[in-house]
Amino acid sequence: MSEEIVNLTIDGIQVKAKKGDTILQVAKSIGIDIPTLCFLKGINEVGDCRMCIVEIEGRRGFVASCIQKVEEGMVVHTNTPSIVEARKVILDLILSNHPKDCLTCVRSGNCELQSLAEKFNMRDIEYEGEMQNHPIDDKSPAIVRESNKCILCRRCTATCKNVQEIGAIASTGRGFESCISTTYNESLNDVDCTFCGQCIISCPTGALHEKEYIEDVWEKIKDKDTFVVVQTAPAVRVAIGEEFGMPIGENAKGKMVTALKRIGFDKVFDTNTGADFTIMEEANEFIERLSGKGTLPMITSCSPGWVRFAEKNYGDQLDHLSSCKSPHQMFGAIIKSYFAEKYGIDKNKICTVSIMPCIAKKYEASRPEMEVDGVRDVDYVLTTRELAKMIKQANIDFVELEDSNFDDPMGEASGAGAIFGTTGGVMEAAIRTAVDTLENKSMDKIEYKEVRGEKGIKEACLNIAGKEIKIAVASGLANARKIMDQIKEKKSPYHFVEIMACPGGCVMGGGQPIKSAKTRMNVDVRKRRADSLYSIDEKSTVRKSHENPTIKKIYEEYLEKPGSHKAHKYLHTTYSPKPKYDI
């Protein structure tokens, strides 16, 4: 079917455009960058903020170019003096109801409102008046909501409701009293929020952000008596560079490790190794379940947003979840046991810090289950963004750094561990190990491309050791719900399912560098970061978790074998149904 083409004029330029495209899109294609604020491609296309207004000849009033589709013969003006005046008035109004404490705001320098104020050369506020006054919600260990900084763009609610299909936050109140709120205006901690943090990376301002633990970690580093061990998740290395102006998705592992060492961490480990442990345990658990010892389908449990979602929404189906802790929790437990014992360090003096692309990991680390004999697996979780801030605070010129390697003895990870950071990666890694185990030999096939890519739910049917194994990979909680509803109705055809709370997996986690709506309009951020992870895997000498010598060694020396009593003590956890609303 050929696409229908329409002819129109934008700012005097005649242009042919695809029918169905918006004025904003078409203008962009001819080099006209119409300012936007509430627009977030594919997620929030509502025309509410009115920054992107344009004039169409013959139409009364201005129209929002982010939703107005092009039509044949349309004559559009995007920057007449009256449009500019209206945009400035609108911006002025938003600023009149927004705190001016940019200097101390978490989003200073990466705020879309600030950028617009700069673009429009706003030097004073013409329409000053009463400002909204809401309390800060910082009850949860993961997300802070500063509603006074909210500009009601509703990118967060659209993400929560339309992408994740949770709807933990929504508009309430009328007119000037309108605000984004939760059920009964309770804390995010106590409602159906899963801490996926997708709202944070959608927010153009500082109204939503992670709970920061930067200062706490600095304190620990300064403390000579504390042995501070840091580990970094796979997705962090392909995003951290962005905070220093490097291209989106560039692998900055070497520089990152150097920076962490310079910051003063006593050991810098790779969570990818933790991921290898997870695969060892998860593949083993799957094989056991497949042989009749346990519920099928088995579902991965390394995404804590997903786990919280399951506990709050499918409390009667929790036996489907793998009992494996997530990689960083496993690794935290190994550091405070095997590593501590081997190197003669008092486990009580070890502080484990995880650098994660995730918001829910902050909550996960605080779960009561996440400790062994009273020793917490992970003490602090920092986001990729928080790490970038620490690097900046340490006066490190990140881009100019030499590369260095993770510390031994647990620095070496397999390529399978790396791809954990993208949707389908855990499944692919687990299949690599499960297949070898079931076939009882090292198979040549390593890549399972059927579980790669951006699709929300990916399915495959594999023939392993003469048995048909049906697998599915879901990312985003809306897709998780589809999988779970199917399971609940006992109609699930799968044996093994991977679920990640964030659409696209950890590379697009709530703790990753925040990309502006403009960037997200033009660049497939997920693909760039994911491709980078696959490339790490491809270049790895060891691409299967069970072939990682470090893993083999630790099992030999300490954990005995996957699923052993000791492995269970350190590497497995339990789940319990949780009320959706704890109010």
Added chain:
Amino acid sequence: MKTIQEIEEIRSKKRQELDLRVNTNSSTREKHILVCHGTGCTSSKSPKIIENLRKIIEEKGLENIRVIQTGCFGLCAKGPIVIIRPEETFYAHVKPEDCEEIIESIANGTKVERLLCKDIDGTMVNRLDELTFYKKQKRIALKNCGVIDPENIDEYIAFDGYKALEQVLTKMTPDEVINVVSASGLRGRGGAGFPTGKKWSFTKMAQGEQKYVVCNADEGDPGAFMDRSILEGDPHAVLEAMAIAGYAVGANQGYIYVRAEYPIAVQRLKIAIKQSREYGLLGSNIFDTGFKFDIDIRLGAGAFVCGEETALLESIEGKRGQPRQKPPFPANEGLFGKPTLINNVETYANITKIILNGADWYASIGTETSKGTKVFALGGNVNNVGLVEVPMGTTLREIVYDIGGGIPNGREFKAAQTGGPSGGCIPKEHLDTPIDYESLAEIGSMMGSGGLIVMDDTKCMVNLAKFYLEFTVKESCGKCTPCRIGTKRMHEILDKLCSGKGTEEDIQKLEKLANNIKKASVCGLGQTAPNPVLSTLKYFREEFREHAIDKKCRTNECKAIAKITIDEEKCKSCGLCQRSCPVNAIEGEAREKRKINQDKCIKCGTCISTCPFHAIG
């Protein structure tokens, strides 16, 4: 389920029985006491009047007298109203304790003189049609209001009820129906005035198996009660029109979105729907033609913005009432994404009459571009507060002075406000503007749904603008920036001006803000929210300047800058003001002209209303 024949039998039998309702010369021995049971009269005890009348009639065994509850008669200022038919005796301000006397007089063939309604000039009026209030009116939409019992479907049928539906279903194609509506020139009575026939035609042409017909009964303008009165007085007229619309556009389901604050209207609608279903006038196979149409009620929760058609649809769908971006228009993507026809109550109330009397008849009423009549809720500083229906093109002067009976207390007309918070002020110099869509828009106001508030010279125009903005600030849905924050800022500037803290620059800022909100807001509510400001600025800029520069409010309505003084020439030294002042701010000895001590005065205004010589202001 009734056949066409059976309905016709009910019609002719009932019509004969009810002849006295419309024929003053009826020779019947029967007397019908019609008591207004609309919201206004109900709140001043008309149900008690009905109860008392019925009780007395029963006690006395007067079989020829019947008491009927009706919808609004229109002249709310005189309520509770009781009318005796066939004579059309018009009693005003009736109290429950007057019932005995009324019944006695009917039995004796006399009238209760003290209850007879007085016209503006003080003359006693014997019959309804002698009242100047009704003389220039033409009742089409309100035809049955105050004539029939709205809870009795047979009474509706008696006055040609469901005849239009029968005609449409048995003799006309959907296109023919739309052609008649188009040719009549009827335009949307909700405010914007979009040609109704065009809307019907768009919905008919839209692709889709499932279509809906929606009635917008979310009347939200402060002071407006046209739609409420129609629903309370003649609910079947709306149901019948919706069924006709359903046939024309190809819909089988209708929804009436009505405010929960209209309990009487809701109740009457419920009764009417039930009765229509029982008679088979709603449901499947209506009049044995195979046409299926049903109607359900959806209650609004009191948000003004839900009167905006797309916000209304969102609300019916169970979502937060917020407008959608148009296009797509509801005709193509409306309720639940299906093609939807949405019209206002008053628009529907004209349909059956257009079908029965023809497009030419309707098009002969009104002006070149605005056909038919318009119902207005006349309020404010006017003698005859109430509901009026006039042909389009009637001048504002005729409405205010002839129908409304002029301004009370000998004060001067200052302005009229049409279109509620979306409309504007019309000053004295435009009193002869014919009321139609274009003329009103030309002078910076709008038809709106039909609120018409008259203001005398005691009203401050800056304060008035502030009042309307206060409403908009509260009722903005908060979706788009200009309306959410902009209206708040406009209100703040107006408040500053009213409290004497504004400057000339503030007036310019206000005007700039108003113009930008008008152009940049998402929906009709936001786009029209600045109208009260812009129109008062247009016609009463001097008053704004007085507030800003001289810190003076000429009406003293703005208390913060009010300065109450006594006109020495008019003062007769009676001292009444001095005695009425609660803070002893009025000074002067007996037989002396009094003076107000400005330091003590709290601007309560008690002296102004106390002074018999209008010397204080």
